[in-house]
Amino acid sequence: MTVLDSFKLDGRVAIVTGCARSNGLGYAMAEALAEAGASIVGADVGDLKDAEKTVRNLGVKFYGVQGDLAKPAERTRLIRETKSKMGRIDILINNAGIIRRAPALEFSEKDWDDVMEVNLKAAFFLAQAAGQVFVEQGTGGKIVNTASMLSFQGGITVPSYTASKSAIAGLTRALANEWAKHKINVNAIAPGYMATDNTAPLRADAARSAAILERIPAGRWGENNDLKGAVVFLSSRASDYVNGHILAVDGGWLAR
Numbered sequence: 001m002t003v004l005d006s007f008k009l010d011g012r013v014a015i016v017t018g019c020a021r022s023n024g025l026g027y028a029m030a031e032a033l034a035e036a037g038a039s040i041v042g043a044d045v046g047d048l049k050d051a052e053k054t055v056r057n058l059g060v061k062f063y064g065v066q067g068d069l070a071k072p073a074e075r076t077r078l079i080r081e082t083k084s085k086m087g088r089i090d091i092l093i094n095n096a097g098i099i100r101r102a103p104a105l106e107f108s109e110k111d112w113d114d115v116m117e118v119n120l121k122a123a124f125f126l127a128q129a130a131g132q133v134f135v136e137q138g139t140g141g142k143i144v145n146t147a148s149m150l151s152f153q154g155g156i157t158v159p160s161y162t163a164s165k166s167a168i169a170g171l172t173r174a175l176a177n178e179w180a181k182h183k184i185n186v187n188a189i190a191p192g193y194m195a196t197d198n199t200a201p202l203r204a205d206a207a208r209s210a211a212i213l214e215r216i217p218a219g220r221w222g223e224n225n226d227l228k229g230a231v232v233f234l235s236s237r238a239s240d241y242v243n244g245h246i247l248a249v250d251g252g253w254l255a256r
Contacts, residue, residue, distance in 0.1 A: 003238070006238040008236070009232070011037070012039070012091055013082065013090050014033045014038040014041070014091035014092075015043060015126075016042055017078075017096035017122075018097060019043070020045075020047060020051055021046065025191060025227055026096070029095060030093075031051075031058070034054075035228075038235070039062070040055045041086060042055070042064045043065045043096070046066070049064075051064070063082070065082075070122055079126070079133065091143075092141070093144050094122075094123040094144065095146040096118060096119075097118060099115065100114065101157045111160060114160075115160035119165065131184055135182050140184055142234065143175070143184065143185070144187055144188065145172050145188040145189075147168050147169050148161075149191075149193065149250060169246050172186055172244060173244040177244065180244075185240065186243065187239065187244065187247065189247050192216065192250025193216065193250070194221060194222040216253050217256065222251060226249055230247055230249050
């Protein structure tokens with residue numbers, strides 16, 4: 001097997017949550033995994049038709065599960081239907097996430113709970129369910145969580161998002177410690193400042209956008225395609241000895 005062969009995902013089944021929006025990170029990651037040969041189960045509260053078309057055009061299978069992953073029954077359904085339709089699970093990309101913005105002195109309990117439910121609780125229990133399947137299959141598996149620059153920093157007016165993404169980094173390490181013995185690799189990608197819907201308010205603020213760009217050595221906002229190599233690496237045999245790592249894809253932001 002050559003080193004390039006170790007990146008191939010032929011025959012693998014990957015669940016990608018939060019992949020409905022064509023300008024979203026999950027969409028690009030689902031496309032990347034499909035380009036590497038994996039069949040995709042896409043999960044999102046939104047319409048998955050665009051993701052399905054993109055994946056099927058690459059010659060691999062796609063199955064969509066539309067539902068709110070904040071609800072335990074929908075998480076259970078996702079795992080059950082993936083096993084039923086695809087026969088197995090090899091990769092979980094825990095990407096679904098939401099953000100709420102308000103000063104900490106005014107931040108509501110509902111906004112706190114909503115973010116934590118999707119960004120952290122759903123991510124853990126999906127990882128747990130996937131991990132159980134991996135152990136039952138006896139094949140090992142790959143879990144890739146979506147962290148953030150706010151896994152390392154505090155941010156402004158996003159206290160619940162920062163708390164959830166800091167927790168995702170810790171959870172990634174904790175699960176890696178427990179599950180490496182089962183040949184389950186748990187890692188995370190921490191995207192930098194990406195040109196997505198979540199950062200639209202920042203990019204619309206000329207002064208804030210300029211300050212952010214001034215700090216990024218690459219001199220630009222990240223694009224969705226910038227995550228493709230990282231997600232294929234962490235989902236493939238090429239990363240079999242990588243455990244509990246938070247891979248920043250940030251144009252050098254943290255280096256400053």
